[in-house]
Amino acid sequence: MELYNSFTRERAALPPAPAAINMYSCGVTVYDQCHIGHGRSLYTFDTLVKYLRYRGYDVKFVRNITDVDDKIIARAHQSGKTFDAVVRENIGFYYRDMAALGVNRADVEPRATENIPLMVAHIEGLIGKGYAYTVEGDVYFRVRSFPAYGKLSGQSVDRMLEGVRIDKDEKKEDPLDFALWKKAKPGEPSWPSPWGEGRPGWHIECSCMSMKHLGTQTLDIHAGGRDLIFPHHENEIAQAEALTGKPFAKIWVHHGLLTINGQKMAKSLGNFITVQDALAKHSVNALKLFFLSTHYASSIDYTPEKLADMEKGMARFRNLLAKAAAVPGPRFSVSMDEVDFLLDAKEKILAAMDADFNTALAVGHIFDLVTAVNRFIDAGRTDDYFEGSVHLAAKFLREVLEGLCGLVLDEPSAGLSAEDTALVHARVQARAARDWKRADELRDLLKARGIIVEDGKAGQTWRRG
Secondary structure (H helix, E strand, O other), X not given: XXXXXXXXXXXXXXXXXXXXXXXXXXXXXXXXXXXXXXXXXHHHHHHHXXXXXXXXXXXXXXXXXXXOOHHHHHHHXXXXXXXXXXXXXXXXXXXXXXXXXXXXXXXXXXXXXXXXXXXXXXXXXXXXXXXXXXEOOEEEEOHHHOOOOOOOOOOOHHHHHHOOOOOOOOOOOOOOOEEEEXXXXXXOOOEOOOOOOXXXXXXXXXXXXXXXXXXXXXXXXXXXEHHHHHHHHHHHHHHHHHHHOOOOEEEEEEEOOEEEOOEEOOHHHOOOOEHHHHHHHOOHHHHHHHHHOOOOOOOEEEOHHHHHHHHHHHHHHHHHHHHHHHOOOOOOOOOHHHOHHHHHHHHHHHHHHHEOOOHHHHHHHHHHHHHHHHHHHHOOOOOHXXXXXXXXXXXXXXXXXXXXXXXXXXXXXXXXXXXXXXXXXXXXXXXXXXXXXXXXXXXXXXXXXXXXXXXXXXXXXXXXX
């Protein structure tokens, strides 16, 4: 299996399974509810971990929670709530959204505030080596003392300096230096340190928590959004490698950004969509299929039309499984090697996933398989090979769609009651059995209930009438 390494700018081969792999992903800063960009990140890396384990890797996955940060302090001041109340409320929202998306918790989900003594010790080590300095209770990292700074983002220090606003009253030795420890202001949360009461900077949190909870100074995989490459991940590398003298991460995996109708998501533009907002309009399956249908490293544009297409895609999966369920069970089992079209589809799907976790290509192969199985069923054979092949194909589709992608294939269709869902599926089964009279009766019954069913190349779909 290969993954694109943002550091080397080429694909990197993973060691053969069943190797142990440790992986870290930057988590959320709990000052607000998760938006769908967070949702993409959480779901994408959760699915990557599932796939690695499916392929036989022993994965330890750590994803942090940033629970002390300038944004959280600002939100507490704006809302009139205490700092602790803002953190507690938004951690609750975070886990609610993860549950709604069906995203598993990481093996370890450390909070920054639980690891501050470790960060203080790390900063002391950097000061002792001359990579950091104190100024009136603040501690800064000397960027120019680390010659490799900029190696992840591909920027030179001089080029970075061109984009930095220089404040004449700045306490730092160099405008590029970044904060490792911030002196506490009145009313702010703080912790003791050799430099006085204060709190850690954002970047030092991830360096310390990843190495501690993965038990290594060199991570196998560090994951996050492309927007974090600079300065966050660049700073993580500098402050980790300056102290340990070892490479901080072997492979850097970054997902692309998410836009709304071609625009950057922002509350000022009125297009800020939370996970809960999206799930109020679309099924969780449609949202997940939307994420899967674009390569993780590419940008992705959210539109209502695309989500509607994803709902139709989910209908194709469900309709096929309903047709397959209507086929009698075989008296004799059939193996994957005996079904050419199924073996070919499996090889293509796994090859796509192994080649830089290309879920978009894999989804295309899955839909090709759906088409192939539909044609196979429509051929109308009744032998054991036919029946066994259909049921084996349905089993494999469930394994991929439910086990790896986390889609829920047996839940009531989005917007339908359990009774309406049963009628929709009954009509699929009637058509599969060529019972056209029963299919027409069910169509009329659904229409009377305000549900219009339509038949097309993709199978049966429905909409509100």
